[in-house]
Amino acid sequence: MTAAHTPDGLRSDSGAVGAAGTGEDRADAVRLLEMEFGELFTHVRRMYAEMANRLSPGMLPGAYKVFTTIARRGETTLSSLAELLHADKGQISRTVRELEELRLVQRAPDPADGRSSLLTATESGLERWNAARAPHENSLLTALETWQIDDIRELTRLLHALSTSASPRG
Template structure:
């Protein structure tokens, strides 16, 4: 019985290590994509600035404080990045109607165009990579990744 438990734990450890290795490869791939996209938006743009830019794009409009909280970054560092993005005419500040002391950050039309242009080479890559997958497999991967990222156990309703 103890040997079965040891073998089971060994198999679990090996499986988790294999998963970690695959995540490492995936992260490396995504870093490369982000660096390429950042350079297409503006040559020399750092990946952190691109992340700030795309986070603003996903939010539609957001205050600097909410953006810093969402991205888990220092407000001073974020302030410099926001200033750089403004100088590139990628984002703009507008008064926050709900709080006159703060402003909302959003993409400019130029920023929207640059983001579309930067993403174009990868457009459809995920669709192509998943073309031979069944919808059930895609749904399963989505469910499992959500469970992993939220700390839930797959198959349990929490």
């Protein structure tokens, strides 16, 4: 097995090491993964900023994240949203008001709790969101067009395992 060094001085083994690699191999592999995540996060932040601006000129990426979370969940409460995003309830409340003013989000009484409201994306908001993210969806399709579908599914499975702290082996 050969080892290559990255410009940052980290080793990258070519060939499969498996779970039996040394502690140094594992530490090097994790450092390389962290480095790639840093690059990916930078790309995603830039992409969120572009999509936020397409959704509503001047919208900040944080507001875009709040909107997309509401849209993906279908409906949610302010408290659930703040908990899910690990954010201050007051800040989430201000952001939701901004989204309401932009007619991206609407409130309705929560039938399960009269003191609370259910937040949902408006039809117009969903249409604008689809238009805002279409260019990036196409670029991801293009970036992955040479990948085998099984590789895409495997990456998805591994990312899910990582995000839920589950073993990738099941």
